[in-house]
Amino acid sequence: MSNANPLLAILSGLWVSTRHFLRNLSRFARGRQDFAIHFPEQRLVQPPALRGMPVLVQMDNGKERCVACGLCEWACPTTCITIYPAETTDEVERYPQIFDIDMARCMFCGLCEEACPEEAIVMSRQIEIASYSRRGSLWHKQDLLVPVNQLKTRTDYLRRNYDR
């Protein structure tokens, strides 16, 4: 709607800021002192829609669910994913021998998650991924694995919202 008329778009944007301003003003008038979260002692509870760093889903047998199909690598706009596939004797014959994500390049767009046909790479809630070196920003497969039960919020969200 607001896309059609640029003036409307500006006004609707202004209304969002004005609304927040008025809401905070009224809370302030009612005696609220503190408007900040004291990170890291306090942490926000992130909504499931948050796209933090992409992680690999680890199945109950300890292996990755990823079959190294390469679609996330192809979808990635910043080409931060590097996969070298290999063969296993498991039932699913293919696995990523190397799965690297360069978090310094990742822009958390979530296209890898959307491209993945196996629900093997998902955006976690992990956002504290700073490191002191560029090398530290390169995450390998073992570091990226997260057990599947810890990612339930996100996978539920995906199934609900991405029509899976």
Place this chain on the structure above:
Amino acid sequence: MSSPQKTVKVTIDNRVIEAPEGATLLQVMLDAEMDIPHYCYHPKLSIDGSCRLCQVKIEGMPKLQISCNTQVRDGMVVNTLDPEVQSTRRGVLELLLLNHPLDCPICDKAGECWLQNFAMRFGSGQARTVEPRRKHGKRLDIGEQILLDQERCILCRRCVRFCREISKTGELAVYGIGDHSVLDIYDRRVDNDYSMCVADVCPVGALETKDFHHKMRVWFLEETASVCPSCSNGCNIMVSSARRQIWRLIPRRNDDVNDTWMCDVGRLNYKFIDDPARLLAPQVAGDAGLVETGWQSALERAASSIADFIKRNGAKAFGAIVSPHLTNEENYRFGELLSAIGAGRVAMAVRRGRHDDFLIKAEKAANARGVRELGLVKGADDGLGEMLRACEAGEIKALYICGDDMLDAVAPERLAAILAKIDLLIVQDLKLRPQFGRAAVVLPTTTFAEKDGTFTNHAGRVQRIQRALESPPGWVGDGEIFTSILNLVSSRRDRFELGEVWAAMTRDGSPFAGLKLDEIGPNGAALGTPGGR
């Protein structure tokens, strides 16, 4: 064309197309770049008509006809956009996908799979079946180089026809009837010389090569049109590279050379390019054997040692072994260098091996004919026998050896005895070989995948090769090596630039005369014919 061929006019989707008489309708439509889905039809195999996907509506026929098995007639009116045609395609694709395992994420064909492409373009996009899919053998090891996945197979029988008609070995067949039909081998494995072509003709991922199995996604591959370097047949290939590495070689269609096939040996012969033992920097002889050095100093050392040698012994004592692996242009420049020096004797060593009456030729090098056409070597054995005798007699005291074919073409003891007598040895090779340990200078050579140029195949067809991999910064290619040494030993100031070398090479009287570099198309140009046609 020798005789004017009769043509007929057909109307396809309101387009009037002129086609040669007797051509199949599908080929005519494909030649007119129309988007007609098909699986079992292959231009180089017999017609099977088993996939039923290429059906079109032809005016006057009561039912849809498979266009692959219909010859064009004058005045034929064809409709490929009719709703009936479209719903038939949807139906055929639905039946093909009925039992397809849809394991595209782990299938190496994904990305170049005809079932994926046609199902996306012409299929319904929905599966209506709720029954479990048929189970069959997966990952069956049916040959030295081939894996079979029976679930993915759509029974188009292209591979069956390939094994019967092209390799003439007949290993593969479809067994069973109805929905029990399954592709399999019976009494022998698919181990013929061309076995990996069955993976090319397979429109889906049922037949895969072990060499490319789970290696790289095809959508990351960059395809470079080139020529196979493994024998003098010069099969046209695509070099698939990604991440500064070559992942596979696949045949490229050229009806004058290899149709759409290539042999397994040639297809697997690319690993020498990424060989970790490859020489990456020039070596010169020091006090304690060969030591690594920079390009410039190595080239200067080569030039000065050649000049010193000629001052002491005369140019007649200088011999050269030309490499049949280098391009026409590089060898032409090498010839210029040798005549500037006044080299006494020039020969060529060619590795020989098994051959057949189809594609595999005995000479295991791509450009032996080119060297002969350039007039660098003479005689039935390319002057090698006389060269060896002259070395043994002490007439030749210096050798400039390009390539390592000497190691196979000459008996090891004889070669060792000859090399022990040589005063000056300059070697241009892929690796350091113990046999060439007495070399004064060893220069790294460049493979076919890392340079532009032309090869001349056994039948005198000049074909272009193109660079698929970048060389490391500062790398000096073979042509530049010859040019630099030529500039250093003479007063010339040449560059190695393909167009310039080609212009010199095709001057009147040369067998290459009349050919122009940019007129050599994807199919190459034959020597000695006007315009190369």
